[in-house]
Amino acid sequence: MHMKKIVIRINGKHVNYEHTNSTKLISLQQWQLCLKKGIIHTAKVEQGYYNKQRKFSLNFFFAIFFGTLSSNFCLAQSITSDRKNSQVDEKSICATLEPDEEWEIEFAEKIKQYKENLLNRKTAVTYTVPVIVHILHSGVPVGTGENISAKQVASQMLVLNNDFAGNLTGTPAVFNSVNAGNIGIEFCLALKDQKGNLLPEPGIDRIDWYSKGWDDPGSINNISSLQPYFNNVVKPATIWDPVKYINIWVVDLNGLNLTGFAFFPAGVSNNFGASASTIETVNNSGIVMNYKAFGTIEAATFPYYDLGHITSHEMGHFLGLRHMWGDSNCGTDYCNDTPPAKQANNGCNSHPYNIGVCSGNTTGEMFMNHMDYSYDKCKSLFTKEQAIRMQTVMATGTYRKFLGTHGLCTSNSVGIQTSCCENSSNTFHVYPIPASEFIEFNVNNISNASYSILNGLGQQVLVGKIADSKKIDISSLRQGIYFICITYEGSYNLAKFLVE
Ligand SMILES: [Zn+2]
Numbered sequence: 239m240h241m242k243k244i245v246i247r248i249n250g251k252h253v254n255y256e257h258t259n260s261t262k263l264i265s266l267q268q269w270q271l272c273l274k275k276g277i278i279h280t281a282k283v284e285q286g287y288y289n290k291q292r293k294f295s296l297n298f299f300f301a302i303f304f305g306t307l308s309s310n311f312c313l314a315q316s317i318t319s320d321r322k323n324s325q326v327d328e329k330s331i332c333a334t335l336e337p338d339e340e341w342e343i344e345f346a347e348k349i350k351q352y353k354e355n356l357l358n359r360k361t362a363v364t365y366t367v368p369v370i371v372h373i374l375h376s377g378v379p380v381g382t383g384e385n386i387s388a389k390q391v392a393s394q395m396l397v398l399n400n401d402f403a404g405n406l407t408g409t410p411a412v413f414n415s416v417n418a419g420n421i422g423i424e425f426c427l428a429l430k431d432q433k434g435n436l437l438p439e440p441g442i443d444r445i446d447w448y449s450k451g452w453d454d455p456g457s458i459n460n461i462s463s464l465q466p467y468f469n470n471v472v473k474p475a476t477i478w479d480p481v482k483y484i485n486i487w488v489v490d491l492n493g494l495n496l497t498g499f500a501f502f503p504a505g506v507s508n509n510f511g512a513s514a515s516t517i518e519t520v521n522n523s524g525i526v527m528n529y530k531a532f533g534t535i536e537a538a539t540f541p542y543y544d545l546g547h548i549t550s551h552e553m554g555h556f557l558g559l560r561h562m563w564g565d566s567n568c569g570t571d572y573c574n575d576t577p578p579a580k581q582a583n584n585g586c587n588s589h590p591y592n593i594g595v596c597s598g599n600t601t602g603e604m605f606m607n608h609m610d611y612s613y614d615k616c617k618s619l620f621t622k623e624q625a626i627r628m629q630t631v632m633a634t635g636t637y638r639k640f641l642g643t644h645g646l647c648t649s650n651s652v653g654i655q656t657s658c659c660e661n662s663s664n665t666f667h668v669y670p671i672p673a674s675e676f677i678e679f680n681v682n683n684i685s686n687a688s689y690s691i692l693n694g695l696g697q698q699v700l701v702g703k704i705a706d707s708k709k710i711d712i713s714s715l716r717q718g719i720y721f722i723c724i725t726y727e728g729s730y731n732l733a734k735f736l737v738e
Pocket residue numbers: 332333334551552555561
């Protein structure tokens with residue numbers, strides 16, 4: 239017998255179940271017609287999903303009394319309550335695939351270089367990077383179900399920035415010395431779209447999957463279907479240039495009862511880690527989040543993960559962080575300041591927890607780290623080594639290193655110079671690292687070429703012509719990250735440098 243999936247929309251929500259009749263995608267209008275005809279007497283469902291055992295579950299309450307079938311799209315079915323899913327399965331939290339050893343070896347080399355530069359730094363670098371949130375919905379009104387409101391998006395941004403600013407309390411004192419505090423990465427809702435137009439809702443791109451004829455993401459109930467759906471259907475059609483924006487897709491993942499997943503960063507060279515399917519490409523770079531685990535208000539109702547910290551967890555992966563337990567028994571996350579952990583933690587443990595269970599663990603496990611699976615309310619820190627990994631990715635990652643340089647976090651159009659970032663065909667290196675009085679670089683035959691220097695917001699702060707010495711006086715610049723664009727013979731060359 240052929241079992242087929244049926245999607246029914248009730249008050250904007252989706253109910254998925256299998257039926258042996260012919261498959262039909264039923265629109266809200268059709269559903270209402272069924273109701274009107276009296277074929278369905280009452281339908282009242284808040285939200286539901288299949289779990290891995292193929293049992294249909296309802297999160298809150300249910301009451302369905304269907305009448306007799308008399309149309310091929312009006313179905314009669316009774317659904318019983320199943321609350322087993324209220325137990326959180328650790329495998330449901332995050333579906334990010336961790337990269338292989340080969341990737342780590344190359345990344346370790348970048349970290350080493352970063353640390354050597356860091357020794358000379360007096361202050362941490364702060365990035366301000368634009369985020370675009372693609373909200374995938376079924377045509378329901380804004381603020382309904384998965385078509386979450388701008389307020390809910392804003393609530394997530396607040397948490398993300400708080401987590402990356404190190405504003406959380408609750409870290410046991412034994413970990414104070416390794417607590418990173420401020421990571422130096424801030425997130426803003428992009429104010430402009432890819433054409434430079436101001437967005438009606440900052441940082442938000444609403445996409446009706448139903449009108450595009452795509453499958454219902456909420457109906458994905460097999461983990462092996464997850465990546466193909468996003469990599470082959472959703473992302474290539476909706477991604478914004480990952481060099482300029484961090485893409486976050488907010489969708490219904492309730493078929494898998496999953497909170498989210500991300501891709502690890504591609505490296506500085508194009509083939510860096512390219513053999514691994516775990517590494518992003520220009521067509522899939524970004525984070526996918528369940529709308530119920532995104533933000534802290536309204537539809538953010540994922541059990542135990544409704545305080546927005548899973549987005550920080552996925553952002554951690556996006557910036558090169560691994561799980562605390564290294565995805566194996568007492569495995570490594572390649573950070574020396576996170577104690578080894580036996581496995582993913584769930585719930586909220588009491589510190590100290592599992593001292594000595596893994597060899598070398600003398601403090602207990604750091605279950606309150608964002609890269610564990612503890613409940614949202616128990617999360618409190620990233621460590622210094624984790625911060626270094628993230629800063630290294632921001633400095634070297636193919637789709638990270640120019641984030642925040644395109645003026646997308648400011649509506650001020652005066653002085654913003656983005657043509658270099660958009661058109662640069664070459665990159666080069668600037669010395670010394672860090673710089674304070676002047677910079678030099680390794681490009682030949684560019685005497686008398688023009689240059690412009692941009693700050694971290696993409697605003698032009700210095701312009702001039704390059705002298706024969708190829709030295710540029712930058713003594714007027716304050717501490718921070720800058721970009722220099724050199725234009726000559728119609729080509730654009732872009733490089734980043736640090737002023738201490
Ligand atoms: Zn994860």
